[in-house]
Amino acid sequence: MIDLFTIVMTAAGLIFFAAGTLGLIRFPDTHSRLHALTKADNLGLGLIALGLAVQVPGPADLFKLILIWALAILAAGATAQLVARIAAPAGLGDDEKAQDGGSDGQERRRP
Amino acid sequence: MIASIFDLTLCLVILAAAGAATLGRDAFMAVVFYIVYGILIAMAWLRLGAIDVALAEAAIGAGLTGVLLLAALARVARKAGKEPASAASVPATTIATALAALVITIGIAYAFLTLPEPQGLQGHVAENLAASGAENPVTAVLLNFRGWDTLLESIVLLAALLGIWTLAQDEAWGGRAGLRHVTRPGSVLAQFGRILPPIGLLVGVYLVWAGSKQPGGAFQGGTVLAAVWIVTIMAGLMQAPRVADRALRAALVIGPVIFLALAVAGIFAGAFLVLPPAHAGWLILAVEAVLTLSIAATLAMLVFGPPEPEEKR
Amino acid sequence: MSSWYLLVATGLLLTIAGALWRVWRGPEQADRMMAAQLVGTGGVGVILLLAAMSGDWAMLDVALVLALLAALAAIAFVKSTRGEGEGDPEDDTPEDRASEDGAPR
Amino acid sequence: MTASALALALILTAPLFGALAAMLMGRRGPAIALATIIATAAGTLILLVIIATEGAVHLAIGGWEAPLGIQLRADGLAGGFIATTALVMGAILAVAAKPFAGGKTERRSAYTFWPLALLLWGALNAIFLSGDLFNLYVGLELLTLVAVALVGIEGKRETLAAALRYMMFALMGSLLYLLGAALLYAAHGTLDIALLAERVGSAPGDIVAAAAITGGLAAKTALFPFHAWLPPAHSGAPAPASAMLSGLVPKASFYILLRFWFEAAPDLAGSGVLMLLGGLGAFAMVYGSLLALHQDRLKLIIAYSTVAQLGYLFFIFPLAGGESAAQPWAAGAWSGAIFHALSHAMAKASMFLCAGLIIEAIGHDRLPGMKGIVRALPMTVFAFALAAITLMGLPPSGGFTAKYLMMTASFAAGQPFWALMLILAGLLAAAYLYRPLALAFALPDEDAPAPKAVSRARQFAPLALALAAILLGILSAAPFAFIQIGRPGAAVEGLE
Structure with missing residues (x-):
């Protein structure tokens, strides 16, 4: 029964990961890729962690599992926002940026 | 069967990441592939049962080195005034290097396949583990059986920092080392800089403390603590220390100094770096604690880089 | 059960391979960085599964470190895109920048 | 507490303690260096006496015997290198005390120089005493990083480029060496040189490992064709750093090569390998000498001379290695090459220090500007001339003894080619060192600016080193016997 729960949850987690990756590959522009990704991979990792939570031997490992998931959400959420800000001005001149390897906000550099 | 499929897939992905990091034209892309490569290699170490190495790889390879390379890239761009050009390819040199790498790879692969049954020192380590003061065999090797290597390695880190300085x-x-970082209070970055450090501190200390019984130790814990410091400074909550700061310099050298002093004290027991079995346990923990401090300070200073002129801030 | 874990882990590896493609393709630096984040999260997932498969739960520490440091590279990336490395990416209006310049240091 | 443990602890830790203290106390570098010199010299003297009276010293670090722990070994070879290093470092640090003095406010180059220099010393001592392949790797790693940093310490653009190139070569070398050591460990379950000697055979793994280790170390020793990094790196660094880099640093990787081929894997040393090493050395000798002839800057001449002089160190492999090891001439060839390594360390360091003082006096090191410099710097030019005598191999210098021993061995071994190369090496050295010397003694140009004064005390240090290189030749009997202590194969011949 416990194993069945784990199987279902990890399988669901994998599906979310797969969906996230699909979005990352298929979506046309940086921002939509970002959205697809952050939602999918955190949910995916959460489901996998949930599935494994019933397998851990002790409370310490359970705590670690929760901490790992919390950290992943925190990191992904914050970085997605930050990266989105970086990508934002770049949207204005995608072609030019793509040529020299990406945006780096040089126009705002002070002397 | 499924295990072989997993391992094979992992190997292919690793090779792809390594190849892309090497062959990619864009320096930024190469750095990203390097970070990814570190994550994948950590998994490979886990498959080989080397959790300590996986921890170090996750912390240093995937974590800190990536930050270091990104900072270096930004620095080059800043100095050159533009995105660093990819290394101009000199056909002759490239071909010669590739050929040399190929010959070496074939030689190593051939030698590896003809190796006899591996005969490591696990038996010797296990026999002497009780007298080493550590329950984790890796810690026993690093801090006791081959403590001299570790002591020298901790000084190698300092040498690297001197080189950067x-x-x-x-x-x-x-x-102050590196650039001055500013963030708006209440921004995502600033909040992130408040939430992460307490957790990181906890994890770093836990890794050091756990190191004598299970995978972990000064290098891994120190790396996590360095990362915490870096995040705090990048989030603008603290300033990087001045390179002339006495407290900073004391933190940098205290680990190696105490370890060296312990090594010299060993001559009263007839050799060099002798840890008496009765006291080895707490001695190792003490050395690990000060080493963690020094390693964390050194790694963070390596990432911050040399001090920048005031007027450019 | 351990076969199942490895099966899911293999699946995760394939999603990682997909992310690698995006790292290669770009075109924005942000794309590459986000794809690397996915590799990081996927890597954490793989490590959790490896821990469950081997029953060696000390491996969780590796996942913990990876999750903790995952954000570091992204922050460094964001920071490095500012001209002088300083500043907050949220200050992206020229007025913000100007007022910050005038502020006493 | 035994005297040998105390001596080894002093030699290993004093430079490291000094480096850490210098890192902590930025402006006290010269004073800390002085304390380090005293402590290390004391340890070295104790160790020399112990080796001379009781034979080679062995110490298991932490009390852990091989294969578990790291073994320290101090035989005559180690003692010779440690003593020479102490002498050379002492002189270099004495000269460096002025340009890198503390001053009122801390300066970047003055702050970083002292910990780097002392770490370099510590790394050398760690290497010379180690009997463990991985521990040697750690020592090499420390040495490499420190040496690279010292090349770039003046922060000039072109020296940074030289430093980076040096680092690429050196790191490739380290990596190859590490691969070799890993292969040997995988095959034999030990990294201890003495244990490896019993276990290494001629399995494919052993051969690949030996090739990787040799290739890696050869790159670090700047053996032809891996020499390209050396001249810009050694000539670009400030003079005290150049003296360490040229006189001492390549000796460490050469020393490990000796330990590897003579102790860890003597049975693997087929004549092909030994001839190849000697042949590359001969090539390096000719090539380095010819390029030295073409340079117009004093430091570049000295740097190319290092390529040449390091080259004929490698004659030790065909003359004393493999099947020759058990022959009567091996002792002479062995001691000859070691004499060459030690006297070159002293003479080359002396020369670079002289070049540094000349640069201080006239502001540059271009040859024409050196005309008549002997009037301003008589002691320096005299020291340079003495060092040149050693490098040319003229009697009664240490370089002469070295060449004499190696040539005798070469004829005894029926391989006169090496003797011919040694004669050629001396002639070429005379040719490329003649130009700066002749200019130094020439009449100065009338319109030449007057050189700045350099204090006599500082000119004394290179003179002392050059004199020591000469003394090594005059008093060669005792060092000859000392270097033989613990030499592999010595017992077979009944030499001792």
Whole structure:
């Protein structure tokens, strides 16, 4: 029964990961890729962690599992926002940026 | 069966990441592939049962080195005024290097396949583990059986930092390491800089403390603590220390100094770096604690880089 | 059960391979960085599964470190895109920048 | 507490303690260096006496015997290198005390120089005493990083480029060496040189490992064709750093090569390998000498001379290695090459220090500007001339003894080619060192600016080193016997 729960949850987690990756590959522009990704991979990792939570031997490992998931959400959420800000001005001149390897906000550099 | 499929897939992905990091034209892309490569290699170490190495790889390879390379890239771009050009390919040199790498790879692969049954020192380590003061065999090797290597390695880190400091401009000497970071209070970055450090501190200390019984130790814990410090400074909550700061310099050298002092004290027991079995346990923990401090300070200073001139801030 | 874990882990590896493609393709630096984040999260997932498969739960520490440091590279990336490395990416209006310039240091 | 443990602890830790203290107390570098010199010299003297009276010293670090722990070994070879290093470092640090003095406010180059220099010393001592392949790797790693940093310590653009190139070569070398050591460990379950000697056979793994280790170390020793990094790196660094880099640093990787081929894997040393090493050395000798002839800057001449002089160190492999090891001439060839390594360390360090003082006096090191410099710097030019005598191999210098021993061995071994190369090496050295010397003694140009004064005390240090290189030749009997202590194969011949 416990194993069945784990199987279902990890399988669901994998599906979310797969969906996230699909979005990352298929979506046309940086921002939509970002959205697809952050939602999918955190949910995916959460489901996998949930599935494994019933397998851990002790409370310490359970705590670690929760901490790992919390950290992943925190990191992904914050970085997605930050990266989105970086990508934002770049949207204005995608072609030019793509040529020299990406945006780096040089126009705002002070002397 | 499924295990072989997993391992094979992992190997292919690793090779793809390594190849892309090497062959990619874009320096930024190469750095990203390097970070990814570190994550994948950590998994490979886990498959080989080397959790300690996986921890170090996750912390240093995937974590800190990536930050270091990104910072270096930004620095080059800043100095050159543009995105660093990818290394101009000199056909002759490239071909010669590739050929040499190929020959070496074939040689190593051939030698590896003809190796006899591996006969490591696990038996010897296990026999002497009780007298080493550590329950984790890796810690026993690092801090006791081959403590001299570890002591020298901790000094190698300092040498690297000195090397980076030699790159400072003369007029900037004594100032704060790296750039000044500013964030708006209440921004995502600033909040992130408040939430992460307590957790990181906990994890770092836990890794050091756990190191004598299970995978972990000064290098891994120190790396996590360095990362915490870096995040705090990048989030603008703290300033990087001045390179002339006494407290900073004390933190940098205290680990190696205490370890060296312990090594010299060993001559009263007839050799060098002798840890008496009765006291080895707490001695190792104490050395690990100070080493963690020094490693964390050194790694963070390596990432911050040399001090920058004041007027450019 | 351990076969199942490895099966899911293999699946995760394939999603990682997909992310690698995006790292290669770009075109924005942000794309590459986000794809690397996915590799990081996927890597954490793989490590959790490896821990469950081997029953060696000390491996969780590796996942913990990876999750903790995952954000570091992204922050460094964001920071490095600012001209002088300083500043907050949220200050992206020129007025913000100007007022910050005038502020006493 | 035994005297040998105390001596080894002093030699290993004093430079490291000094480096850490210098890192902590930025402006006290010269004073800390002085304390380090005293402590290390004391340890070295104790160790020399112990080796001379009781034979080679062995110490298991932490009390852990091989294969578990790291073994320290101090035989005559180690003692010779440690003593020479102490002498050379002492002189270099004495000269460096002025340009890198503390001053009122801390300066970047003055701050970083002292910990780097002392770490370099510590790394050398760690290497010379180690009997463990991985521990040697750690020592090499420390040495490499420190040496690279010292090349770039003046922060000039072109020296940074030289430093980076040096680092690429050196790191490739380290990596190859590490691969070799890993292969040997995988095959034999030990990294201890003495244990490896019993276990290494001629399995494919052993051969690949030996090739990787040799290739890696050869790159670090700047053996042809891996020499390209050396001249810009050694000539670009400030003079005290150049003296360490040229006189001492390549000796460490050469020393490990000796330990590897003579102790860890003597049975693997087929004549092909030994001839190849000697042949590359001969090539390096000719090539380095010819390029030295073409340079117009004093430091570049000295740097190319290092390529040449390091080259004929490698004659030790065909003359004393493999099947020759058990022959009567091996002792002479062995001691000859070691004499060459030690006297070159002293003479080359002396020369670079002289070049540094000349640069201080006239502001540059271009040859024409050196005309008549002997009037301003008589002691320096005299020291340079003495060092040149050693490098040319003229009697009664240490370089002469070295060449004499190696040539005798070469004829005894029926391989006169090496003797011919040694004669050629001396002639070429005379040719490329003649130009700066002749200019130094020439009449100065009338319109030449007057050189700045350099204090006599500082000119004394290179003179002392050059004199020591000469003394090594005059008093060669005792060092000859000392270097033989613990030499592999010595017992077979009944030499001792």
